[in-house]
Amino acid sequence: MNGLYRPRHxxxxxxxxxxxxxxxxxxxWTVRLLALLSCLLPGPQFVVYLVLWVMLPDEDHHVARAH
Incomplete structure (x- = not known):
């Protein structure tokens, strides 16, 4: 599956x-570590995470759209 979505597992x-x-x-774990380290820098990292959480489809919706 290509694309960006939030996996179920x-x-x-x-x-x-x-x-x-x-x-x-x-x-x-690499991406999580980079995300945590980025929070030490000034910027809207937490807001970006929240926006991605809302905007990215779940894996179930992503699969349904692909068919």
């Missing part, structure tokens, strides 16, 4: 980091 909070990791071929 492997979520910790909303599945955003797991979805990004899956899309870009990275380990989920």
């Amino acid at each position: 492997g979520r910790v909070i909303g599945g955003v980091c797991a979805g990004l990791a899956q899309r870009f071929g990275m380990a989920p």
Whole structure:
């Protein structure tokens, strides 16, 4: 499956980091660590996470749209 979506399995909070990791071929813990470290920098990281959580479809909806 291509595209960016929140997977059903492997979520910790909303599945955003797991979805990004899956899309870009990275380990989920790597993306989570980078997300946590980015929170040490000034910027809207938390807001971006929330927006992605709301905007990214669940895996179930992504699969349904693909068929």
